[in-house]
Amino acid sequence: MAEMKKIATRVSYGNTLVELARQGADNLVVFDADLAAATKTEIFRKEYPDRHFDCGIAEQNMIGVAAGMSTMGYVPFVSSFAMFAAGRAFEQIRNTIGYPHLNVKIAATHAGLSVGEDGASHQCCEDIALMRTIPGMVILSPADDVEARAAVIAAYNYNGPVYLRFSRLPSPVFHDPETYEFQIGKGEKLTDGYDIAVISTGLMTSEALRAAVLAKRQGISVRVINMPTIKPLDEEIILTAARECRRIITVEEHNVLGGLGEAVCGVLSEKLPCYVRRLGVQDQFGHSGPANEVLRDYGLSAEAIAAAVREIVRPDHNTDDSANQ
Template sequence: MMGSKGNVGQDQSTLFRGDDTELRLKDERSVRGTPAKAMPAFILGEELADLADSDPRIVVATADLANSSRTRDFANRHPERFIDFGIAERNMITAAAGMASCGLIPYVATFASFCAILGAEAIRTDCAYPRMKVRVVGHHSGISMGFYGTSHHSTEDLGMMRTIADLTVVCAADANQLRAILRASVEHPGAMYIRLGRGRDAPVYDDVPSDFAFGKAIRLREGTDLTIITTGSQVHASLAAADRLAEEGISVRVVDMHTIKPLDAEAVRSAARETGAILTVEEHNIIGGLGSAVAEVLVEEARIPFRRHGIMDEYSLIGPPAALYAHYRLDAEGVAAVARELLEGKA
């Protein structure tokens, strides 16, 4: 037992994320008790199968992780358009580029560390450079793999992917936003990297966003004292942190910067002008990811208090995910604490 807040009856997503609950190594409830539709990675195959019902161009591939990504759901409905490459991630990505060159739209899914980091060269040279419509889906990103350790953690993938020319980079905050991303991705030109968590992320969007657009940030909460610009798994924690700060009289705008590239620079400039302070929050190294992208916009603007929050420039620790989120202050309490430090001039 590493902490005790006595929150009895919390759902599995709350336990996993470590928000408002005690941190434990084990729990009596199985992940099988968590509704699959509430898990972003777990609706991937289902949504792609729905899209494929009316679009014969869509094909799906995995690298021995059909169950982890739930692309098995696609395979069950469209077995003739599903390929399991085994543990051959780079070959899978290159083969997908070949499929795209023939007019197909391949969605290839594996752990983020294995596609974005291991397969970076194939994404760059085979997919993005010739502008092939390949959608590389990196699930179980960031530190969500917990005990699996450094080889399976991906805290560098956004930095690596956003430096690749002609590659769209986008992060899903929850299941409904993932559905919107997948639907919008079908006709989007060029290659794409779609980053998912492990799937236990708490819901952010009540419905599938009807007006979703790549490169257009979503303002989820208004505020005047500070803007938190966040992405993916950290959107829910940032909203919860804003709620806590509101109880203290601190007004926080929250922006979901789902698209890391192309970045919505105007949303950053508006936040700088209208709230006077910006905190970026991401489950990623503070170097190279969302924080760096926002800083590149701010460097041309008037100076304001600014801080990047995420994993410091180090290899993340190994342990239960909830404990890791608390350690790196990527839970609601931690994000709120960092925001207070920024406003108090302690960045």
């Protein structure tokens, strides 16, 4: 079986901006903060230099300028590393985009631990938590090139603030561009299974799929659910998984505090309590190293997910699911 093609979703982002402009999105403008080569907005800049604005290392100002442009009928995409887009500019996002509910798209690249050698100062594992607290903010975390392209298009067509999370590390392309359909607020069941459900997002979805294959070899059926929208969350697919699988693992390249795992637990604790284990960054900072090695160090690999699956489904593991009986 041929190895899947790998593309970083930040590249998908840059390519889709050009695609939108070519298809007639004349109101699309792009802002960057001295990182166009890294965020891949340089792809757009080369073809549409008059619609690309480099604000320098001044992310907070960039948010304010984009907010103003949105009030004039433009659809701004602002781009920087997640650490700076969500972290440094949080107040401006809250007050100048979130509060007036302006039509600005925040495209954050280099999210999570997979920034690798740049280390803890640039490995943003708190951005989803920050953006979830802003009322009305949509949060999209695509898993591969096909989904990332669809997410950018959906963000452009959506009227309101959107936070898009992209990775530096290339990820396997497992969606079929001919059949895949993206809808904001909808999760996606990738594999069927009833022993346990693994709900993943972003870069971790390909690892969850690999883990399901490893578990299947040991007779364990794993339902893999891809969750490209963190907010609004697809409650229906989560509740169905809780009813049918009774045990859930969430996997994210983000702090377990405030991310996908807590969002899933919030739904289940109110509507259908069941056993949940959150795999992610366990309230720690990252460290420098090759991206894949860093991910393994923090338990974010197919092998680690499969090990958690085996532990939870073993007969002597206590997962009190009496609430589901």
